[in-house]
Amino acid sequence: MQSQHSVAARMRAAAHTTLVGMAVALLVLAHPSAALAARVFIDPGHGGAYPGAVYAGVEEQYVNLLLGLETRRVLQARGHTVALSRTGDVTVNKRDIATWHWDDAEETYFLYADGETGAYPIPYDDLQARCDKANLFGADLFISIHNNAGGSATGTETYYNSWETATDAVLSKRLATLVQQEIVRVAGTTDRGVDDVGYYVIRWANMPAALIEAAFLSSSADRARLLSPAFRTKVAIGIANGVDRYMASNPYTAIEPRIQGADRYVTAAQAALAGWPHGAQTVILASGEVWPDSLAAAPLSAKLDAPVLLTPARTPHAAVAAAVERLGPSGIVVLGGTAAVARAVVDAAADAGGLSPDAVRRIAGRDRFETAALIAEEVGTTPGMGVSIVSGTAYPDAVSASAFSGTLGMPILLTETDRVSPHVAAYLSAHSAEVTSAVIVGGPAVVSRDVKIALDERVRVTRLWGADRYDTNVAVLKRFYVEGELSPLVATGENFPDALVAGALAAKRGQPVVLCGARYLGKQTRAWVLHRSDRIAGWTMVGGPGVLTHLLEWELLKARRTPPPAVTAAGTPAELLETGDATVTAE
Numbered sequence: 001m002q003s004q005h006s007v008a009a010r011m012r013a014a015a016h017t018t019l020v021g022m023a024v025a026l027l028v029l030a031h032p033s034a035a036l037a038a039r040v041f042i043d044p045g046h047g048g049a050y051p052g053a054v055y056a057g058v059e060e061q062y063v064n065l066l067l068g069l070e071t072r073r074v075l076q077a078r079g080h081t082v083a084l085s086r087t088g089d090v091t092v093n094k095r096d097i098a099t100w101h102w103d104d105a106e107e108t109y110f111l112y113a114d115g116e117t118g119a120y121p122i123p124y125d126d127l128q129a130r131c132d133k134a135n136l137f138g139a140d141l142f143i144s145i146h147n148n149a150g151g152s153a154t155g156t157e158t159y160y161n162s163w164e165t166a167t168d169a170v171l172s173k174r175l176a177t178l179v180q181q182e183i184v185r186v187a188g189t190t191d192r193g194v195d196d197v198g199y200y201v202i203r204w205a206n207m208p209a210a211l212i213e214a215a216f217l218s219s220s221a222d223r224a225r226l227l228s229p230a231f232r233t234k235v236a237i238g239i240a241n242g243v244d245r246y247m248a249s250n251p252y253t254a255i256e257p258r259i260q261g262a263d264r265y266v267t268a269a270q271a272a273l274a275g276w277p278h279g280a281q282t283v284i285l286a287s288g289e290v291w292p293d294s295l296a297a298a299p300l301s302a303k304l305d306a307p308v309l310l311t312p313a314r315t316p317h318a319a320v321a322a323a324v325e326r327l328g329p330s331g332i333v334v335l336g337g338t339a340a341v342a343r344a345v346v347d348a349a350a351d352a353g354g355l356s357p358d359a360v361r362r363i364a365g366r367d368r369f370e371t372a373a374l375i376a377e378e379v380g381t382t383p384g385m386g387v388s389i390v391s392g393t394a395y396p397d398a399v400s401a402s403a404f405s406g407t408l409g410m411p412i413l414l415t416e417t418d419r420v421s422p423h424v425a426a427y428l429s430a431h432s433a434e435v436t437s438a439v440i441v442g443g444p445a446v447v448s449r450d451v452k453i454a455l456d457e458r459v460r461v462t463r464l465w466g467a468d469r470y471d472t473n474v475a476v477l478k479r480f481y482v483e484g485e486l487s488p489l490v491a492t493g494e495n496f497p498d499a500l501v502a503g504a505l506a507a508k509r510g511q512p513v514v515l516c517g518a519r520y521l522g523k524q525t526r527a528w529v530l531h532r533s534d535r536i537a538g539w540t541m542v543g544g545p546g547v548l549t550h551l552l553e554w555e556l557l558k559a560r561r562t563p564p565p566a567v568t569a570a571g572t573p574a575e576l577l578e579t580g581d582a583t584v585t586a587e
Contacts, residue, residue: 036244036247036248037078037079037080037081037247038080038081038139038140038141038243038247039080039081039082039083039137039138039139039140039519040075040080040081040082040083040139040140040141040143040243041082041083041084041085041133041134041137041139041141041142041143041205041207042068042071042072042075042082042083042084042085042143042145043068043084043085043130043134043142043143043144043145043201044061044064044065044067044068044069044084044085044086044145045060045061045064045122045144045145045146045211046059046060046061046064046121046122046146047061047064047065047086047088047089047090047091047092048061048086048089048090048091048092049091049094050091050121050122050126052064052121052146052147053147053148053149053217053218054217055149055217055218055223056220056223058217058223058226058227060146060147060149060217061089062089063147063214063217063226063227064145064146064147065086065087065088065089066232067145067214067226067232067235067236068084068086068145069084069087070229070232070233070235070236071143071145071235071236071239071240072084073236074233074236074237074239074240075239075240075243078240078244080240080243083133083134083137083139085129085130085133085134091126092126092129092130092133093125093126093128093129093130094117094125094126095117095125096113096114096115096116096117096125097113097125097128097129097132098111098112098113098128098523099111099112099113099114099124099125099127099128100124100128100200100203100204101114101124108530108531109527109530110527111523111524111526111527124200127200127201127204128200128204130144130201130205131200131201131204131205131206131523132523134205134206134207135205135206135207135520135521135522135523136520138517138518138519138520138551139205139207140207140208140247140252140519140551141175141207141208141209141210141243141246142201142202142205142207142208142209142210143175143179143209143210143211143212143239143243144199144201144202144209144210144211144212145212145214145239146211146212146213146214147213147214147215147216147217147222147226148213148214148215148216148217148218149216149217149218150216150218151218152218152219153192153216153218153219154189154190154215154216154219154221154222155189155190155191155192155215155216155222156180156183156184156187156189156190156191156192156212156213156214156215157180157192157193157194157195157212157213158176158177158179158180158183158194158210158211158212158213159176159194159195159196159197159199159202159210159211159212159213160172160173160175160176160194160196160197160202160208160209160210160211161196161197161198161199161202161203161209162196162197162198162203163198163203163558163561165557165558165560165561166554166557166558167207167208167554167555167557167558168196168208168558169196171208171251171554172202172208172209172210173194173196174208174246174249174251175208175209175210175242175243175246176194176210176211177194178241178242178243178245178246179210179212179238179239179242179243179246180193180194180212180242181242182237182238182239182241182242182245183212183214183235183238183239183242184238185238185241186234186235186237186238186241187214187231187234187235187238188234189214189215189222192213197211199211204523206520206521206526206555206558206559207551207554207555207558208251208554208558212239214226214235215235251554252549252550252551252553252554253550254550254553255550255553255554255557256490256538256539256540256541256553256556257538257539257540257541258540258541258542258543258544258548259271259274259505259540259541259542259543260541260542260543260544260545260547261319261544263319264288264310264497264498265288265309265310265311265312265317265319265320266319267497267498267501267542267543267544268288268308268309268310268319268323268497268498268501269309269319269320269322269323271307271308271501271502271504271505271542272307272308272309272323272327273307273323273326273327274505275307275504275505275508275509276305276307276327276508279326279327279328279329280305280306280307280327280328280329281304281305281306281329281330281331282304282305282306282329282330282331282332282333283306283307283309283323283324283327283329283331283332283333283349283353284297284300284301284304284306284307284308284309284332284333284334284335284504285309285311285320285332285333285334285335285341285345285346285349286308286309286310286311286334286335286336286340286341286500287310287311287313287335287336287340287341288310288311288312288497289312289313289340290313290340291395291496291497291500292336292368292371292392292414293335293336293340293364293368293371294308294310294335294336294496294500295368295372295390295392295395295398295402295412295414295500296371296372296375296376296398296411296412296413296414297335297375297402297500297503297504298402298403298405298406298412298500298503298504298506298507299375299376299379299402299405299406299409299410299411299412299507300333300335300375300378300379301406301504301507301508302406302407302409302504302507302508303378303379303380303409304333305508306329306333307323307327307504307505308500308501308504309323309324309349310497310500310501311341311345311349312345313339313340313341313342313345314342314344314345315345316344316345316348316349320345320348320349320352321348321349321351321352322352324349324350324352324353325352325353327353328353329353329355330355330359331355331359331360331361332346332349332350332353332355332359332360332361333360333361333362333363334346334360334361334362334363334364335362335363335364335371335375336362336363336364336371337362337364340364341362346360346362363375363378365423368392368414369392369414369415369416369421369422369423369424370423372392372412372413372414372423373413373423373424373426373427375411375412376411376412376413376427377427379409379411380409380411381409381411381431381434381435382408382409382410383434385408385409385410385437386410386435386436386437386438386439386459386460387410387411387412387413387427387428387435387437387438387439387459388401388404388405388410388411388412388413388438388439388441389412389413389414389415389424389438389439389440389441389447389455390412390413390414390415390440390441390442390446390447391414391415391417391442391446391447392414392415392416392421393416393417393446394442394446395496395499395500396469396472396473396493396499396515397441397442397446397465397469397472398412398414398441398500398503399473399491399493399496399499399500399502399503399513399515400441400469400472400473400476400513400515401439401441401476402500402503402504402506402507402513403489403502403503403506403507403511403512403513404476404480404481404507404512405507406503406504406506406507406508407506407507407510408480410439413427415447415451416451417445417446417447417448417451418448418450418451419450419451419454420451420454420455424455425458428455428458428459429458432458435459436459436460437459437460437461437462438455438459438460438461438462439461439462439463439464439479440452440455440461440462440463440464440465441464441465441472441476442463442465442472443463443465443466443467443472444465447463464476464479466524468522469493469515470493470515470516470517470522470524470525471522471524473493473513473514473515473525474522474524474525474527474528476512477512477514477528478528480512481512483535484535485535485536485537486511486512486532486535486536486537487509487511487536487537487538487539487540488506488511488512488513488514488536488539488540489502489505489506489509489511489512489513489514489539489540489541489542490502490513490514490516490539490540490541490542490548490552490556491503491513491514491515491516491542491543491548492515492516492517492518492542492543492547492548493515493516493517494517494518494547495547498542498543498547499513499515499542501542502542505542514539516548516552516556517552518546518547518548518549518552519549519551519552519555520552521552521555521556521559525559526555526559529556529559529560530559530560530561533560533561536560539553539556541553
């Protein structure tokens with residue numbers, strides 16, 4: 001019998017074999033079109049401290065890695081973008097991180113770091129790290145590669161998650177089925193079928209996921225095949241064929257209503273018309289190029305019952321004019337100075353609404369901090385509510401604050417990172433009798449501890465924050481949306497225009513804004529969604545698919561863990577076919 005060392009060395013060398021001639025002969029499928037090219041995350045199971053099954057000196061971790069590397073090569077040759085959880089014989093993660101744990105009493109999962117690093121064969125911390133990598137990568141699909149063990153059995157089997165959500169019961173099952181079919185067809189393995197099992201990585205990867213057991217290490221025949229580069233290439237081609245067929249099925253289609261336009265200005269106009277379909281007495285005009293003057297807009301929007309329209313700084317936009325005309329306001333409030341919104345732009349908006357110059361007023365300070373304080377004066381105070389305080393140097397936390405601040409009538413003040421803005425200090429002094437509390441949204445990196453200490457001397461301060469903008473958003477959600485039915489607006493955490501518009505519309509509706517990446521759902525956000533599945537009636541996506549992908553809609557559906565709607569063969573819930581276009585318009 002060969003030594004484990006010699007087999008491992010042989011297999012490492014095999015990982016670098018080009019197999020150019022064979023690859024040319026086998027890669028007969030055309031490259032997918034750009035529309036079908038996917039972001040694929042490959043997880044070679046085990047690795048490092050967790051070798052997996054070992055037979056005749058062959059460790060599963062090495063075979064999984066070689067299959068993963070070869071699958072990456074084939075997928076990339078077809079135009080797909082690929083990431084791997086590991087590219088060498090390494091332990092993916094040894095640290096204690098937040099992982100998912102079942103609670104019998106609550107009959108649900110909770111996400112927390114348990115102070116342990118788990119037990120052999122693979123602890124949750126290592127498995128969760130693989131999911132975290134895939135989720136941050138924004139993968140369209142997740143494939144975990146393993147090899148089986150047990151008696152004299154041979155062949156291939158593939159698994160998908162056992163939860164009966166549309167994402168898993170339809171999309172993950174479809175992915176697993178297609179990959180299984182193609183491996184069996186191309187590699188000639190025994191077909192052991194597809195089954196639903198709640199393996200950790202395919203459950204907690206946000207996207208549709210499958211786990212492949214390519215062959216049996218315990219079988220001498222299968223083991224010999226796994227040691228063959230030609231066989232591994234066939235398995236890789238089978239996986240790639242399955243991926244191509246899956247993407248060709250158009251898996252990611254619209255599920256939720258969506259407010260969108262050709263650009264940020266049209267999207268803002270659509271949001272205004274969706275929120276104020278019968279018109280508005282006042283319209284707020286703010287820059288769509290720079291965000292500081294818009295950060296404090298949501299409470300003013302709620303106070304005046306006025307939609308927020310974004311505009312270019314110096315060039316009138318047709319969508320703004322059309323929205324003003326349809327809304328029919330008797331006045332326009334402009335946020336920021338002429339550098340942010342030029343006079344010509346304001347005049348064009350007023351002309352569209354048939355308004356005279358005296359129907360327009362501008363709220364503008366010498367800087368963003370003073371502008372926010374002036375807006376706060378316009379908003380006024382609500383007994384017992386206090387104020388919201390956010391960084392004036394970054395927008396995401398202000399977006400998280402916008403919805404609840406507008407709904408509750410809490411002005412938003414902007415402060416500097418390392419000192420209390422003089423305008424904040426002046427505002428609190430002027431309103432010391434009625435403003436006795438403040439909520440800081442954001443961590444010490446954006447609103448320092450010294451600022452909080454200084455504010456504590458004036459008012460009672462609560463800080464809401466998390467490890468990043470998405471976790472901070474969840475802290476806000478947990479604090480202010482503790483009961484009742486929810487229909488959140490989903491906005492990007494990666495850019496400001498759509499998110500700021502979402503804040504004003506959410507405040508009018510009394511709903512939260514949930515921040516996500518274009519194709520990224522934070523795990524704390526997923527936990528929040530999971531635990532409120534019975535309260536969430538649905539979502540409204542703010543921004544086009546380039547800002548918030550249809551994949552994200554399916555990730556939110558998977559997170560809810562609710563019974564799936566009837567789903568068509570194309571992957572679209574049947575009720576959408578009855579309601580037609582999911583885009584919210586002013587019609």
